[in-house]
Amino acid sequence: MSALTLAAAKTTVHLTSQTRIVAAVLAIAFMLLILELIRRDRLQERYSVIWFVAGLGMLAGAAFPGLLKLVAELLGVRNTNVALFSIVLLLLLGLALNFSVIMSRQAAQITRLAQERALEKARAQAAEDRNGGGRVGSEQARPESERT
Amino acid sequence: MAGRRRASVGESTPVRTLVFIPAWNEEESIAAVIADVREHLPGADILVVDDGSTDATTARARAEGVLVATLPFNQGLGAALQTGYLYALREGYECCAHLDADGQHPAAEVARLLAEVEADRADLVIGSRYRDPDAVAASDDYRPTLSRRIGTSVFRFFLTLATRQRFTDTTSGMRAANRRVMSLFSENYSPDFAEIESLQLAVRQGLRVEEVPVRMLERAGGSSFLTPLRSAFFIFKGVVVLLVGQFRPRQAETER
Numbered sequence: 001m002s003a004l005t006l007a008a009a010k011t012t013v014h015l016t017s018q019t020r021i022v023a024a025v026l027a028i029a030f031m032l033l034i035l036e037l038i039r040r041d042r043l044q045e046r047y048s049v050i051w052f053v054a055g056l057g058m059l060a061g062a063a064f065p066g067l068l069k070l071v072a073e074l075l076g077v078r079n080t081n082v083a084l085f086s087i088v089l090l091l092l093l094g095l096a097l098n099f100s101v102i103m104s105r106q107a108a109q110i111t112r113l114a115q116e117r118a119l120e121k122a123r124a125q126a127a128e129d130r131n132g133g134g135r136v137g138s139e140q141a142r143p144e145s146e147r148t
Numbered sequence: 149m150a151g152r153r154r155a156s157v158g159e160s161t162p163v164r165t166l167v168f169i170p171a172w173n174e175e176e177s178i179a180a181v182i183a184d185v186r187e188h189l190p191g192a193d194i195l196v197v198d199d200g201s202t203d204a205t206t207a208r209a210r211a212e213g214v215l216v217a218t219l220p221f222n223q224g225l226g227a228a229l230q231t232g233y234l235y236a237l238r239e240g241y242e243c244c245a246h247l248d249a250d251g252q253h254p255a256a257e258v259a260r261l262l263a264e265v266e267a268d269r270a271d272l273v274i275g276s277r278y279r280d281p282d283a284v285a286a287s288d289d290y291r292p293t294l295s296r297r298i299g300t301s302v303f304r305f306f307l308t309l310a311t312r313q314r315f316t317d318t319t320s321g322m323r324a325a326n327r328r329v330m331s332l333f334s335e336n337y338s339p340d341f342a343e344i345e346s347l348q349l350a351v352r353q354g355l356r357v358e359e360v361p362v363r364m365l366e367r368a369g370g371s372s373f374l375t376p377l378r379s380a381f382f383i384f385k386g387v388v389v390l391l392v393g394q395f396r397p398r399q400a401e402t403e404r
Contacts, residue, residue, distance in 0.1 A: 111223055111227045111230075114219050114221065115217075115219065115230065115231045118217040118218055118219045118220070118231060119217050119238075121217070121218065122215050122217040122218075125210075125215065126215050
């Protein structure tokens with residue numbers, strides 16, 4: 001039992017300079033990708049901010065490995081790996097929720113747009129039918145005698 | 149039925165009324181429903197809201213000479229109903245009513261709902277199949293399926309709990325409303341859980357909601373979208389929606 005806990009305590013993140021370089025390169029590549037997506041109008045600026053922050057976080061983690069350990073200690077998590085995964089997981093969860101909120105708003109906007117368009121077309125149709133003498137729609141167009 | 153229109157204190161100006169019919173792939177029954185509404189509600193304007201049908205619903209309705217608002221794609225009953233409320237509000241109708249396009253709802257019964265609204269006895273009137281137990285037992289006009297019966301009782305229980313008002317037919321698609329309801333529903337209307345949440349919303353906003361016993365018929369065409377599994381999910385979702393609805397702000401100022 002004590003051997004197990006000892007082993008667990010020892011498995012803190014130990015980044016070699018090689019892995020740190022790989023992580024830094026990946027982070028920079030990631031941010032370049034974001035830039036490129038914005039440049040090609042595939043990603044709007046307002047949705048890119050959060051990804052830039054994520055990229056900067058990756059870069060910071062690669063440049064200063066002590067930072068992660070510090071955060072883990074602040075959170076009271078003994079195992080830095082667990083802290084890392086937990087933080088990333090929570091961030092992704094928040095991001096996914098953020099997208100759901102954006103999606104809901106856009107769904108409501110699309111619905112309203114569709115309704116407006118449908119009503120506009122219906123009104124146009126009514127106007128057309130009125131000119132053709134059809135008995136449709138808008139009450140004002142109808143003579144008073146026809147209503148009762 | 150035109151005699152039912154309100155004689156508003158001393159004068160006999162007819163109340164401007166819109167009857168709208170949400171329709172999704174109801175080409176078989178839509179013409180008959182329109183004819184029924186014309187016969188029993190001759191003073192009302194008719195709007196068919198085609199919720200992105202893939203069949204000839206729009207063409208059939210247009211052939212009947214009524215106004216048709218065709219949504220470019222299917223968005224669910226709530227969005228279709230909201231379109232109707234939005235139109236009624238913008239065009240200045242004093243009353244509006246809606247009924248299903250599948251022929252389950254006799255227009256004569258809709259006229260009775262409208263009479264309640266026109267007499268200002270309620271803001272929103274729901275046509276209930278179950279309000280009058282004797283009539284339910286006596287008539288074999290309408291026979292609900294088992295899953296529908298379960299759903300009905302579950303929704304009835306939770307909605308009564310949430311609103312502290314007795315509702316018997318929570319999913320009824322036969323309703324009549326005045327302008328207060330129009331302005332509420334044209335802004336705040338759940339796109340995929342129209343029937344129940346709207347009742348909860350109306351009661352929470354302090355509107356007078358009333359049920360009137362009505363007679364309903366078997367479906368004339370089309371088929372119900374509820375399979376057992378979907379029913380179970382539908383019921384679950386409804387309960388969640390009701391629960392969340394209890395925490396919504398009372399004043400409808402949230403802009404959607």
